[in-house]
Amino acid sequence: MQAKVYVVDDDQGMRDSTVWLLESVGLQGVPFASGQAFLDACLDDGPACVLLDVRMPGLGGMAVQQALRERGLQIPVIFVSGHADVPIVVRAFKAGASDFIEKPYSDQLLLDSVQAALERAGQARQDDLALAAVQARLDALTPRERDVFVPLAQGLSNREIAERLGISVKTVDLYRARVMKRLHAGSLAELVGMAIACRAVQALGLRAL
Numbered sequence: 001m002q003a004k005v006y007v008v009d010d011d012q013g014m015r016d017s018t019v020w021l022l023e024s025v026g027l028q029g030v031p032f033a034s035g036q037a038f039l040d041a042c043l044d045d046g047p048a049c050v051l052l053d054v055r056m057p058g059l060g061g062m063a064v065q066q067a068l069r070e071r072g073l074q075i076p077v078i079f080v081s082g083h084a085d086v087p088i089v090v091r092a093f094k095a096g097a098s099d100f101i102e103k104p105y106s107d108q109l110l111l112d113s114v115q116a117a118l119e120r121a122g123q124a125r126q127d128d129l130a131l132a133a134v135q136a137r138l139d140a141l142t143p144r145e146r147d148v149f150v151p152l153a154q155g156l157s158n159r160e161i162a163e164r165l166g167i168s169v170k171t172v173d174l175y176r177a178r179v180m181k182r183l184h185a186g187s188l189a190e191l192v193g194m195a196i197a198c199r200a201v202q203a204l205g206l207r208a209l
Contacts, residue, residue, distance in 0.1 A: 002028050002046075003027065003028065003046065003047040003048060003049075003118045003121070003122070004028050004030050004046065004047075004048040004049075005022050005027050005028065005029050005030065005048065005049055005050070005051060005114055005118070006030050006031075006032060006038055006042065006048060006049070006050040006051065006052075006075075007019055007022070007029050007030065007031045007032065007050075007051045008031075008032045008034070008035060008038045008050060008051065008052045008053060008056075008061070008064065009031075009032075009033075009051070009053040009056070009080070010033055010034060010053065010056045010057055011053070012033070014053075014103075015031040015032075015033070016031070018031075018051060018110070019031050021107055021110065021111070022111075022114070025111060027114065027118075034056060034057070034058050034059065035052075035056055035058060035059030035060065035061065035063065035064035035067075036058055036059050038050070038064065039059070039064060039067055039068075042068075042073065042075070044073050044074075044075075046125075047118055047121045047122045047125055048075050048118075048121060049075060049076040049077070049078060049098065049114060049117035049118055049121055050068075050075055050076070050077055050078065051078050051080055051110075051114070052064055052065065052077050052078065052079055052080070053079075053080055053081065054079055054080070054081035054083065054088060054092075055081065055083055061077075061079055061081070061092075062088075062091065062092065062095070065077050065079075065092070065095055065096075065097065066095070069095070069096070074121075074124055075121065076098035076117035076118075076120055076121050077092075077096070077097050077098055078097070078098050078099045078100075078101060078113050078114065078117055079092050079097055079099070079100045079101070080100075080101050080102075080103055080105070080110075081100070081101075081102060081103060082102065082103035082104075098113070098116070098117045098120065099113040099116075099117065101113060131197055131198070134183070134194050134197065134198055135198050137182060137183050137184065138183065138194070138198050138200065140182065141179065141182060141183075144175060145175055145178060145179050145182065147165055147175075148161055148165070148172060148175040148176055148179055149179045149183075149191075149195070149200070150195070150200060150201065151164060152176060152179065152188070152191065153191060153192050153194075153195035153196075153200060153201050154201055155192075158172045158173060158176065159172075179191070
């Protein structure tokens with residue numbers, strides 16, 4: 001899927017020139033004249049980033065960034081502004097901005113920033129998909145497999161698990177092998193990592209959540 005670069009700026013000339021620049025290097029530029037129009041159309045449907053003007057009529061760039069966060073949309077934000085000052089820049093980065101570029105800017109500076117943001121977005125999306133796959137496998141465990149999985153991830157020995165569940169160590173061995181296979185875990189350390197990532201246990205003390 002082709003990555004998108006949303007261009008949100010109330011200045012039509014700036015929108016047109018930025019989209020042209022992006023398309024000249026094979027990127028898909030999607031222009032919007034207002035923050036609200038962008039929010040109305042924005043979907044989490046693939047790698048993307050947004051070039052966001054700080055000052056616009058209606059919703060300004062900071063308000064749009066906040067709206068994205070409230071919706072849980074992890075789209076990297078690159079602010080562009082002809083009126084940058086230290087408080088605005090600090091506020092933008094504290095809120096998670098990927099970059100802040102002052103107008104007028106060089107084409108290469110903008111393209112480098114966009115490329116870096118898209119790479120981060122692509123990696124974050126891959127991480128999300130990988131975590132979702134692990135969660136799906138965990139959700140597919142039978143109740144008894146999960147009874148073994150959680151204490152196993154907490155660091156209990158097979159004997160301790162057997163005593164807790166009132167079953168034989170041999171039975172725990174059997175379920176342990178099944179859990180490792182079903183979760184595609186190549187080692188106990190990998191299984192513990194999966195449990196923490198999916199919040200089946202918490203890292204500190206490995207207590208069940």
